Every structure is written in C-alpha cells, then in structure tokens.
Amino acid sequence: MPDLEYEKIALLIAREISDEIDEEELRELRAWRNMNAANNALYIKLKNSQNFKSWLADREDVNVDEGWSAVYSEIKKRSRTIILRTITRIAAILVLPLFVGGVAYFYFDNQIAKKKINQQQFAQIKPGSSKATLTLCDGRDVFLDSINMLSLTEIDGTEIEKIQGEISYRKSDEQLMKQPVYNIINVPLGGEYRLTLSDGTKVYLNSMTSLKYPVQFGSDKREVELVGEAYFEVTKNAGKPFVVNTKEMKVEVLGTSFNVNAYEDSKNTVTTLVEGKVKLSNTQDDENVQILNPNEQAVMDNLSGKIALRNVDVSNYISWKDGQMVFYDMPLEEIMVLLTRWYSAKVFYMNPEVKDLRFSGSLDKYDEIEKFIDIIKATNQVNVRVNDNTILFAKK
Amino acid sequence: MHLSTNIWLKDEGGFKRFFEKQYPSLCIFADHYLQDKDASADIVQEAFVYVWSKREYISDAAAARSYLYKYIKNHCLNLIRDTKRRHEILFERLESPEFFRDNLIEREAYEIIYSAIKDLSSQNQQVIELSLDGLSNKEIAEQLDITINTVKTIKQRSFKTLRRVLSPSLFTFLCMFSEN
Numbered sequence: 024m025p026d027l028e029y030e031k032i033a034l035l036i037a038r039e040i041s042d043e044i045d046e047e048e049l050r051e052l053r054a055w056r057n058m059n060a061a062n063n064a065l066y067i068k069l070k071n072s073q074n075f076k077s078w079l080a081d082r083e084d085v086n087v088d089e090g091w092s093a094v095y096s097e098i099k100k101r102s103r104t105i106i107l108r109t110i111t112r113i114a115a116i117l118v119l120p121l122f123v124g125g126v127a128y129f130y131f132d133n134q135i136a137k138k139k140i141n142q143q144q145f146a147q148i149k150p151g152s153s154k155a156t157l158t159l160c161d162g163r164d165v166f167l168d169s170i171n172m173l174s175l176t177e178i179d180g181t182e183i184e185k186i187q188g189e190i191s192y193r194k195s196d197e198q199l200m201k202q203p204v205y206n207i208i209n210v211p212l213g214g215e216y217r218l219t220l221s222d223g224t225k226v227y228l229n230s231m232t233s234l235k236y237p238v239q240f241g242s243d244k245r246e247v248e249l250v251g252e253a254y255f256e257v258t259k260n261a262g263k264p265f266v267v268n269t270k271e272m273k274v275e276v277l278g279t280s281f282n283v284n285a286y287e288d289s290k291n292t293v294t295t296l297v298e299g300k301v302k303l304s305n306t307q308d309d310e311n312v313q314i315l316n317p318n319e320q321a322v323m324d325n326l327s328g329k330i331a332l333r334n335v336d337v338s339n340y341i342s343w344k345d346g347q348m349v350f351y352d353m354p355l356e357e358i359m360v361l362l363t364r365w366y367s368a369k370v371f372y373m374n375p376e377v378k379d380l381r382f383s384g385s386l387d388k389y390d391e392i393e394k395f396i397d398i399i400k401a402t403n404q405v406n407v408r409v410n411d412n413t414i415l416f417a418k419k
Numbered sequence: 420m421h422l423s424t425n426i427w428l429k430d431e432g433g434f435k436r437f438f439e440k441q442y443p444s445l446c447i448f449a450d451h452y453l454q455d456k457d458a459s460a461d462i463v464q465e466a467f468v469y470v471w472s473k474r475e476y477i478s479d480a481a482a483a484r485s486y487l488y489k490y491i492k493n494h495c496l497n498l499i500r501d502t503k504r505r506h507e508i509l510f511e512r513l514e515s516p517e518f519f520r521d522n523l524i525e526r527e528a529y530e531i532i533y534s535a536i537k538d539l540s541s542q543n544q545q546v547i548e549l550s551l552d553g554l555s556n557k558e559i560a561e562q563l564d565i566t567i568n569t570v571k572t573i574k575q576r577s578f579k580t581l582r583r584v585l586s587p588s589l590f591t592f593l594c595m596f597s598e599n
Contacts, residue, residue: 029520033527040550041535041578042571065521069528072548078447078529084456085443090464091435097468098431152478168478171485389475 036069148368148392148412151213151230153188158207160238167208167216179204181221181238191219192238203237210251213367220247223258224265227344230364231286252284254344257299268306271325275302281315282341289360292323295340303330342385349385355405355416358382366392373417377405437480438467444533445487448526452495452513462498466490492519535577546573 035052038044044052056063068074157165160178167173173185181204182193190208210216210232218226221239228234232251240246245265257265259278267274269285272292279299285292294303296315303313303321305328313330315321320335339349348365350358356378359370365388372378382402386395396414400407406417442463449459466487470477477483496514512518532551536544542563549559556570563570 029523030527033524033531036524036528037531037535037578040532040547041574042556043578061517061521065524068521069525070551070553072551075529075532075548075551078444078525079533081447081450082443082533085446085460087439087442090442090446090460091438093464094438094467094471095431095435097464098471101468101472150475152476154478168482171481 036066040070148366148409148414149213150389150391151215151365151367153216154214155208155210155216155228157183157190158209160204160206177204177206177238179239183238188215189217189219192221194221194223195239203239203241205235205237207233207235209233212363213365215365220245222260222263222265225256227254229253229343249283249285251286252282252343254280254282254341256280271306271328272323272330273304273306275304276300282337284340290325292325293320293340294323295320295335295337297337297341305330343388346388347385348388351383352381353383354378355380355382359414362392362395367412368392369413371413371415373415377416377418380404434471434474437483441484441487442467444526444530445491448488448522449491449495451522452492453498458498459495462491462494463487465494488519488523539573539577543573543577546570547577550574 032052032055035044035048035055038048039052056066153168155167157167159165159175165173165175167185167190171185175183175185177183179195181195183206184191184193208216208218208228210228210230212231214230216228218228218234220226220236222245224245226234229252232249232253234247234249234251234253236247240263243263245260245263246268247266248268250270253267255265255267255276257276257278257280261277265276265278267276267283269283269292270287272283272285272294274281274283274294276299279301280297281299281301282295282297283292284294294301294315296317296319298317301315303315303323305311305323307328311328311330313321313332315332318334318337320333320337320340321330322333323330336351339351342349348361350361356372362368363370382399384398386398392414396407396409399405404419406419408415408417445463445466446456446459449462450456453459453462469490470483470486473486474483477486499510499513532547536547539547545563546559549562550556554562556567556574559570560567
C-alpha cells in the first residue's frame with residue numbers, strides 16, 4: 024500500500040474529530056476499519072486522548088534548535104566540497120569554441136565570489152522533474168509524480184503499476200474487450216517520464232510529449248501515436264511489427280532502439296536509429312519508404328515531406344533520456360528551445376542576430392540553469408542577463 | 420498542482436522551516452523503533468542531511484517526507500540489527516510493513532491534530548481531546564460545562580486554518596485514491 028493511502032487515513036481520522044468529515048468519507052473510514060483487525064486496532068489506539076497526550080509530551084521534549092544546528096553544520100560542510108566538484112566537472116565536460124585554458128582558471132576563480140549573488144537571480148528558474156498525466160480509457164486523468172506508488176486497473180483488467188518516475192503495463196493473456204483500450208500519457212513542460220508497454224517495450228518520454236497507446240496490443244500490429252520526443256526500446260516480435268505514428272511520419276520496426284523527435288512546433292521530424300532496422304514513410308505517401316540503419320538519422324522536412332538520411336553520433340540525440348543535454352554546433356535559438364522545454368524559463372533576444380551564434384556543449388539536466396548561463400558567458404560571444412524567469416541575450 | 424512548491428529545496432531558509440515543522444514528530448517516529456531518544460535524533464538529522472543532498476531530485480515537500488520516512492525506517496532497523504540489541508520476535512514486528520504503516524499513520528494524524536490545537540487555550544484543547552476519545556458534541560458540552568455551540572465553534576476555529584493548508588494536497592490524494 025502506498026504512503027498516500029496512509030496519509031489519507033490519517034486525514035480522515037483528523038477530519039472525524041473536527042466534524043469536517045462527510046458521509047462518504049465516513050463510509051470510507053468505516054470500510055477501512057472493517058477491512059481487518061489490525062486496521063481497527065490502530066484506529067482504537069489513535070482515537071485515545073491519553074495516547075495523543077503522551078505523543079504530545081514527547082513532541083515538546085524534542086530540541087529543535089539543537090537538531091537544526093547539527094543538520095546545518097553538516098550541510099555547510101558538504102556544500103563547500105560540492106562547489107569544488109562542480110567547478111572541475113564544468114571544466115572537464117565543456118568544450119566551447121572560444122574557450123582558452125588560461126582564461127578559464129581566472130574566470131572560475133572569479134565565479135566563486137559571484138556565486139552567492141547569482142543564486143538569487145536564478146531562484147525562479149528550475150530544472151524539470153519526473154511528472155506526467157495519464158488519461159485512462161474512460162477519460163479520467165491521473166497525475167503521476169516521481170515518488171508515490173500507485174496501482175490501477177483498466178476496464179479490460181490490465182494492471183498498471185507506477186513506481187517512482189515510471190509506469191508499466193502488465194500483459195494479460197485473455198482478450199476481454201473487442202475494442203482496444205487506449206491510454207494517453209502527457210508529459211508537461213519541465214517533465215519527463217518512463218513507460219513500459221504491455222509487450223515489454225520501454226519508452227522514455229521527453230518534456231512536452233504525449234503518447235497514445237493501447238493497454239494491450241492486438242494480434243497483428245503494435246501501434247502507438249506520438250507528439251513530441253520519445254526514445255523506444257522495442258521488444259522483438261517478428262510477427263507483430265511496432266509502429267510509431269507521428270503527424271507527418273510513420274516509423275515501423277520489428278525490434279530495435281531508436282529515438283523519434285516529432286514536436287509540433289518544429290520544422291522537421293527526426294528519427295535516429297541506435298540498433299536494429301526501421302522502415303520510415305511519409306504519412307501522406309506510403310510509397311516513399313526509407314530504410315534506416317544503425318547510426319543513421321532520417322530528417323524529414325514536415326512541409327515538403329522529403330526525407331534526408333545522414334550519419335550521426337547517436338549519443339548526441341539520445342542522451343536526454345539519461346539526464347544529459349547535448350548540443351553540437353547548434354544555433355543559440357535551437358539550444359534555448361531545448362532548454363526551455365525542461366527549465367521553466369522564458370527567453371528574450373534583444374538583438375535577433377545573436378540567435379544564430381553557434382555553441383557546442385553538454386550539461387546535466389538536473390543541474391541549475393545557472394551553470395549553463397555561466398558557460399555561455401564564458402564564451403564571451405554574447406551578453407546574458409537573468410531577470411526573474413526570463414533569460415535575456417544581447418550582442419556584445 | 421504541477422508546479423511544485425520546491426522553494427525549500429533551493430534556499431536554506433525554506434529548508435529550515437521545513438525542518439522545524441517535520442523534525443519533532445519524526446523523532447518520535449524513529450523512537451518507536453529504537454526506544455532511544457538520542458539515537459533517534461541522530462538518525463533523523465542524518466535523514467535531513469540526506470534529503471538536502473538529494474534535493475535536485477526531489478520535486479516537493481510531500482516527496483521529501485516520503486524519503487525521510489524510508490530513510491529513517493531503514494536506518495533504525497539497520498542500527499538495531501548491527502548493535503545486536505535485538506530480540507528476535509520484537510525485531511520481526513519492527514520490520515513488518517504493518518509496524519511502519521501504524522507508525523506513519525500515527526504521526527500523520529497526530530501532526531494534523533497538533534497543528535490544529537497548538538495555539539488553543541488548554542480548555543479549548545480539551546474539547547479536541549475529548550472529541551478524540553469519541554465523545555459527541557453534547558457529551559463534551561456537558562463534561563466541560565459549556566454550550567454545544569461553543570464546542571462546535573472551537574472545533575471549527577481550530578481546524579479552520581488547517582483546512583486551507585490541507586485542501587490542495589487533500590485534493591491530490593483524493594483524486595488518486597478514487598482511482599484504485
């Protein structure tokens with residue numbers, strides 16, 4: 024049983040004594056008590072003012088100030104070592120065009136002093152976290168976060184389990200419903216989520232992404248619909264091809280790992296293949312079929328429907344699923360589109376020409392955006408300022 | 420609801436307030452395992468240091484509480500195991516999910532009641548305590564020699580601020596609960 028249910032019971036007990044409880048809650052509380060002897064015993068123990076008073080006395084006895092100073096001195100000690108580690112890490116990961124070794128030393132040295140002032144500026148901009156909304160077949164929405172456990176049952180009997188930032192579907196052998204039962208998972212801005220479909224296929228969903236899929240696959244095909252970006256590790260099944268439908272492109276595979284980037288506001292639909300083989304076609308034109316091999320990428324122009332193939336370093340395109348953001352020789356504007364899907368920030372360009380400045384680098388998704396800003400500043404190509412949750416760029 | 424209120428994660432002032440609210444009753448939670456107040460305080464402090472170090476991965480205060488509970492439970496059990504102070508039958512009970520559950524529900528329920536009554540006068544506190552014992556408003560009124568309306572007013576007033584604080588989280592878990 025999840026903690027959530029425990030908290031619910033605690034709340035019902037508190038509501039009962041304050042006369043706030045309504046009929047339905049009262050019924051729920053009674054049902055819980057009658058479920059087993061242990062529940063009822065706990066209820067009786069808690070609804071006893073002597074027990075509460077002794078708890079209260081113990082609570083008063085606790086020395087909060089002493090506790091805080093112990094915790095505070097420990098976290099102070101740690102933050103000093105973390106700052107040092109961060110600096111070495113930034114220096115190690117990032118290769119930037121105008122970055123000269125000698126300058127780096129002085130720059131970062133200077134940064135430590137500035138760090139305190141900067142921290143306040145960035146308080147409004149947060150990295151994302153595991154979160155999503157699951158829409159069940161009957162239209163109900165369930166909010167998914169990263170912590171609590173949850174289990175649900177769809178109308179066809181399919182069990183859905185949620186553990187931390189992941190939900191998974193169990194395969195059921197009997198086909199209970201004639202029509203497939205669909206679920207939709209929606210990952211908001213600043214979110215990410217993982218999903219295991221009933222055939223064992225793993226899907227990593229990036230921010231601002233939605234995926235529609237049947238909770239059990241039919242007998243001939245495994246078909247899902249994607250808007251946004253997802254990385255698929257498809258379970259092999261030669262008799263049942265796996266098909267990802269996006270607005271403009273259809274990707275068909277037998278068993279393989281690949282990334283599909285199909286955001287609605289983007290010019291291209293991009294499929295990157297890690298292993299196996301996939302077949303791509305334009306949704307408008309089934310004849311125009313392309314086969315993709317490992318380390319190849321298909322970029323489809325959404326307007327013309329033309330598909331171009333190229334060889335790429337796949338890790339640049341799939342590292343987001345492992346908590347990294349990688350960009351290689353990418354215009355600032357595109358980098359900021361990526362970043363603002365994850366960080367809750369807005370971007371403003373004082374001079375449009377800075378949008379085309381190109382940068383390369385990688386960053387840890389869970390880091391504060393401050394680190395990215397520091398690095399952009401260090402290139403000395405553009406002025407950056409942060410104002411509340413807006414990042415402003417201006418030419419030098 | 421999606422925008423988590425994780426300000427406490429980034430700034431020490433917020434974290435301190437979070438600590439002050441959570442720490443005392445978590446010490447009791449740990450003490451139910453250890454029966455040793457000093458050792459309990461140590462483990463609870465370590466748990467907060469742990470949560471602080473993992474703050475980038477923790478979305479909100481509810482998630483942090485979940486981490487705290489698990490950390491405290493595991494470390495209390497480890498300590499008992501390591502110090503060989505354990506009594507087999509007793510240890511089996513401490514290790515059971517039911518013990519963790521009962522301990523957690525006690526803390527959550529009493530913490531809610533505590534925040535409702537902490538600013539009340541001792542007579543008004545008695546109203547809540549008698550109510551906890553299952554007495555009806557009429558019985559409470561008789562016992563304390565006040566009117567039924569006074570009993571009702573005291574209950575309403577004491578839980579009023581609480582209602583506002585609780586409603587968003589209540590909403591979240593009512594939603595999730597009804598899905599099961």
